[in-house]
Amino acid sequence: AIIEDGKLQGFNVTVGGGLGFTHNNQKTFPRLADVIGFCEPGDAKYVCEAVLTVTRDFGDRTNRKHARLKYTVEDYGPVWYREQVEERLGKKLGEPRPYRFESRGDLFGWVKSEDGAWHCGTHVPIGRVKDKVKEGLGKVAMELKGCGIFRMTCNQSVLISEVPEAKKEIVSRLLGEYGVAHTPETTVSGLRRNMMACVALPTCPLAFAEA
Numbered sequence: 001a002i003i004e005d006g007k008l009q010g011f012n013v014t015v016g017g018g019l020g021f022t023h024n025n026q027k028t029f030p031r032l033a034d035v036i037g038f039c040e041p042g043d044a045k046y047v048c049e050a051v052l053t054v055t056r057d058f059g060d061r062t063n064r065k066h067a068r069l070k071y072t073v074e075d076y077g078p079v080w081y082r083e084q085v086e087e088r089l090g091k092k093l094g095e096p097r098p099y100r101f102e103s104r105g106d107l108f109g110w111v112k113s114e115d116g117a118w119h120c121g122t123h124v125p126i127g128r129v130k131d132k133v134k135e136g137l138g139k140v141a142m143e144l145k146g147c148g149i150f151r152m153t154c155n156q157s158v159l160i161s162e163v164p165e166a167k168k169e170i171v172s173r174l175l176g177e178y179g180v181a182h183t184p185e186t187t188v189s190g191l192r193r194n195m196m197a198c199v200a201l202p203t204c205p206l207a208f209a210e211a
Contacts, residue, residue, distance in 0.1 A: 016073030034078035037093025050088040118163040123181040127156030136178025
């Protein structure tokens, strides 16, 4: 995301990144994503659709270990991939904006988006929803029936998204009542925030990256 003066300008579009590979198979490998352009906020979901349909139509679907978007980019090249995305999108992507990564990981607690909806990041230790946390999230789901969305994060936490203003207070109360970690006080530990369930070496490249 490219943010200037507190306002979202749009997104740099990156394709072809991934850590996965199969040991003893030299045709599989980790790959750093290519930045192929920039899109405005209103085009983001259509760009994502175009990116997916390109690999759907041109990716290697005959070989499960090669059926990855990153190998489609590797086989055809990022310039070709950008052209395909633009053709499906019906417009040109902008030139990538300068950026730098300053942090990584999940955001916890409440955040209000431009559309007025609230979103709450909750911490689920090693991705295991059980006991009181399971019961609490179930209560929240019942309260948000017809409006809210639960999203799973890459780090095995849960994002309660698109919460209406009228529901925020009761959702906060339920999270506190059932001990679902989401406040600065309950997510302050770096060790607790970053622990996750992983099969580790030698089958998970994330273990290499985090070692």
